Amino acid sequence: MRIALVAGPEAGHAFPVFGLAERLEAADIETVIYTGARWSTGRAADRFAIRELPGLLVADDEDDADAGSKLNARAARMARDLAPLLAAERPDSVVSDVITVCGAMAGEMLELPVIELCPHPLYLPSRALPPVGMGLAPGVGPLGRMRNRVLRAMSARAVKAGVQQRESARSGLGLPARDPGPDARLVATLPALELPRPDWPANTHLVGPLHWEPVDDVLELPPGAAPLVVVAPSTADTGAGGLVDAALAALAPEKLGMPVRVALSMLDSSQHELPPWAVAGSARQDRLLAAADLVVCGGGHGLLSKALLAGVPVVMVPGGGDQWELANRVQRQGSGLLVRPLTADALADACRKVLSDSVFTTAAGDAAASAAAVVDPVQVCIATASGAP
Numbered sequence: 001m002r003i004a005l006v007a008g009p010e011a012g013h014a015f016p017v018f019g020l021a022e023r024l025e026a027a028d029i030e031t032v033i034y035t036g037a038r039w040s041t042g043r044a045a046d047r048f049a050i051r052e053l054p055g056l057l058v059a060d061d062e063d064d065a066d067a068g069s070k071l072n073a074r075a076a077r078m079a080r081d082l083a084p085l086l087a088a089e090r091p092d093s094v095v096s097d098v099i100t101v102c103g104a105m106a107g108e109m110l111e112l113p114v115i116e117l118c119p120h121p122l123y124l125p126s127r128a129l130p131p132v133g134m135g136l137a138p139g140v141g142p143l144g145r146m147r148n149r150v151l152r153a154m155s156a157r158a159v160k161a162g163v164q165q166r167e168s169a170r171s172g173l174g175l176p177a178r179d180p181g182p183d184a185r186l187v188a189t190l191p192a193l194e195l196p197r198p199d200w201p202a203n204t205h206l207v208g209p210l211h212w213e214p215v216d217d218v219l220e221l222p223p224g225a226a227p228l229v230v231v232a233p234s235t236a237d238t239g240a241g242g243l244v245d246a247a248l249a250a251l252a253p254e255k256l257g258m259p260v261r262v263a264l265s266m267l268d269s270s271q272h273e274l275p276p277w278a279v280a281g282s283a284r285q286d287r288l289l290a291a292a293d294l295v296v297c298g299g300g301h302g303l304l305s306k307a308l309l310a311g312v313p314v315v316m317v318p319g320g321g322d323q324w325e326l327a328n329r330v331q332r333q334g335s336g337l338l339v340r341p342l343t344a345d346a347l348a349d350a351c352r353k354v355l356s357d358s359v360f361t362t363a364a365g366d367a368a369a370s371a372a373a374v375v376d377p378v379q380v381c382i383a384t385a386s387g388a389p
Contacts, residue, residue, distance in 0.1 A: 005017045005034070006094065008036060008097060013097045019211050034051045059074075093384055096182075097119065122197075187207065189208070189305060207376070217284065218284055222262070226277070228260070228261045229247075243317050247296050248275070296317070312361075315336055
């Protein structure tokens with residue numbers, strides 16, 4: 001069996017595809033991955049068959065700030081270029097990242113089974129939930145349900161516009177205007193981060209996070225027995241800025257009120273002067289988390305789910321995108337605290353609370369334990385590619 005996987009170049013979307021490919025190949029399933037050229041060298045290229053995803057550069061007549069245009073018109077343009085490349089690979093199915101819509105379109109053009117990969121909780125609208133992105137808990141009771149309906153009505157116009165853009169893009173490719181949806185969907189998150197809904201879509205499977213380490217290096221930790229705090233700024237363009245400097249100020253013993261050791265997990269640490277109780281570098285995060293007592297991060301799903309799966313509580317400084325939504329879900333679940341706006345004092349207060357109260361670690365352990373309820377994504381991929389119900 002041969003499966004093609006498609007994802008954009010952003011780490012938060014490429015890494016879960018690499019993680020799935022690793023599992024597929026361990027099951028003797030051949031893979032080929034279309035993604036950004038940035039991954040054509042290094043550990044990913046050594047491990048996988050990497051192909052450059054065509055059409056990633058923005059065309060002169062495209063508005064890269066228009067999410068609807070990017071997810072539809074631009075995706076259709078990319079699908080035209082991708083489809084013949086996929087055809088030459090002769091895959092049995094296509095796994096397409098949820099926002100890299102060209103993969104799903106190209107797979108449908110070739111009449112291949114299409115599997116959608118959501119590298120985060122399911123963000124499709126639900127009649128039981130407020131719109132995603134607001135960070136609100138599901139409304140309960142008559143007033144709560146009314147609030148949900150009002151908020152969904154406020155976003156309905158944008159949703160309708162997106163549907164119309166998708167229909168236009170699909171028609172231009174010779175596909176039926178109405179999007180039938182994927183043949184299967186993999187939701188790669190912890191059950192603890194998902195919200196219950198009565199309208200869970202058919203053929204949608206909660207498979208747990210699909211983590212992948214881009215490097216093999218192991219960071220040498222600061223000496224001593226003080227609690228270890230891992231600080232990992234967001235890799236997303238929408239992540240909050242200034243986290244590293246604020247964290248170094250907040251975690252200083254005189255500010256925090258206790259000694260800690262700090263490991264900064266980041267690609268470029270050269271611009272930061274480090275105190276003796278801190279180290280920095282690009283290294284395997286799974287090794288860091290195995291020794292960590294606390295993670296300070298931006299709230300992106302990749303590191304959040306990795307920390308919680310390791311049973312480590314978090315302090316989050318969410319930026320844009322879905323980080324606010326995720327940070328609020330984690331805070332409600334009890335595994336951590338969110339800080340906004342970011343100041344050294346506010347960050348120090350949150351870190352002190354989490355380090356001093358075992359209730360956060362207990363909740364993180366509960367989140368990790370929820371992974372026992374997921375299904376095997378490899379089996380879903382095999383069944384879908386073979387046409388099994």
